[in-house]
Amino acid sequence: MAITDLRRLRVLRELAERGTLAAVAEATGYSPSAASQQLAVLEKEAGVPLTERAGRGLRLTMAGNLLAEHAAILLDAAEVAETALAESKHETQGRLRAVGLQSATRRLLIPAMVEMRETHPQVRVQIAELELELALPELRLGTVDLVISDEYESSPRPRPAGLEHVPLLRERTRLVLPARHPLAQTTAAVAVATLRDEVWTSSSRGTGHHAMVLNTCRALGGFDPDLRHESNDADIQLELVRAAGAVTLLPDLTLPHDDPELAIRDLAETQLTRNLFVVTRQGRKSRALTAYAGVVIWQSEKQRAATG
Template sequence: MLDVRRMQILRAVVSSGSVTAAAGNLGYTPSAISQQIATLEKEAGIALLERVGRGVRPTAAGRLLTEHAAVIGQQVADAETALAELRAGRTGRLTVRYFATAGSALMPPAMARFRRDFPAVHVDLKIVDPDDPLVEVERDRADLAIVVRPAERPRPGIRLVHLLDDPYRAVLPRKHRLAAKRVIDLTDLADEPWVNCEQAGACLDTVLDACAAAGFTPRIDVESDDYASAQAFVAAGLGISLMPQMALGSRPPGIVIRPVRHPEPIRPIYAALRNSAAANPPVTYLLEALQEAVRC
């Protein structure tokens, strides 16, 4: 097998025109250069240089290897440049997972800032609702995920960074008996028919735990797959609902939104990432962009 380093020495000898000149340029002794060329000729199984006066010139095989050495040298230089870009976070790939309401509220402004400063980094950005995005980070399928804080601690090596607390609001038909109240006690909703729009998991647990703290279990009459259709059911007078503030950016005209107290259900939103991500500039920058999106 041909040694790439010796091929570069051969290229230096051919370019310099003599072993002595190449030795001076490379900082070696002439005998060391000659030994390297001799070893390369053994690897190639053919003579690579021939003497011409006080210098040398390449044989056909020598010219062939010199041409390939030039290509390899450029490829190595390109690889080193690409690696430096990757280390600095200016290129590469970033895998991000999130749930729907976080996507609409947080990801667009954060990604706009990220793309401006890291245009060459490819971002694989996907919703994993109703599955838990935290699992994607724990199984090394994502670099960062937006999650509702899980009941159990994440696996070792996973860091949770708090982004915001997202309070739940009462969603009522516009003509509901409680619509005139500025703030609604959760117990006031105990006997109401409910429209549920939460999948099993941390979000539904937040609602059910708050109701349990208020002394009741909600009577769910309508199950919905998403917040928009749940709001439509409420507007039609089929029940009331609790929905997180982040899900109420757009709403039909037939509903009213009111704060809830005693207790106020709140879902804490976190960014989940591996501890090793501290050495990954795109990950840390996206985290900063998400924190900035929350502040704005």
């Protein structure tokens, strides 16, 4: 066996993780036919079948899965070598790809990027929007370097192998009502059971926020909420509260500091919280990634101090 090109190993690894040539093509920048050609050359170099037909698609053979496992090791080693060479110049430099929740991107990732531009001008930070359910697999594959993930206490997220979770921020989650709502006419905490007949808004099904709203209403109020509106954009949820009279539960980082059309109240039964984490791949970290993660953590400490 004489495998000569790490790019072909990357295509194989991507196929093992993503399952289809179309997904591999989107991730690598190849066309599906070009990705297929790369696999054909790799199979010729390996001397054994690496893929087989499965309906209209491809799946890896036993040999293909074995080689994909070793490909992950080789690709990670190559990344470590590239990092070591870059750092041998005694400069903090490199490219970082960061992904976060909308609120965390606005309040943490972007301010950290601005700070990095002043203190480490050789570091190229790229920020992208990606749902967390997709961001963590991309982090494992190496197409993303840092993710800010969240977790509500009632809906813990899985911890995929190979990823390191560093606690970042613990913030309160509060009830948001229209300012004109009868329950908003005092500053008293609101019992969940009194919200049984309200129209609710939350993030889309399958997200941690949707599960948190549903679980809170069931556990503390004894009812299934009328989750009539769904949006993964917290600003849209807030506008639904203002304009449509909906109610919702949102963490502090998503809330405006002063909005006369909104009433923000605690729940009478408990104090809901959301935890944020900086998530990176395990193993050696580049100086650039370590520096950026440090600035993100510093920004989170400022946010914690601001919200009390």
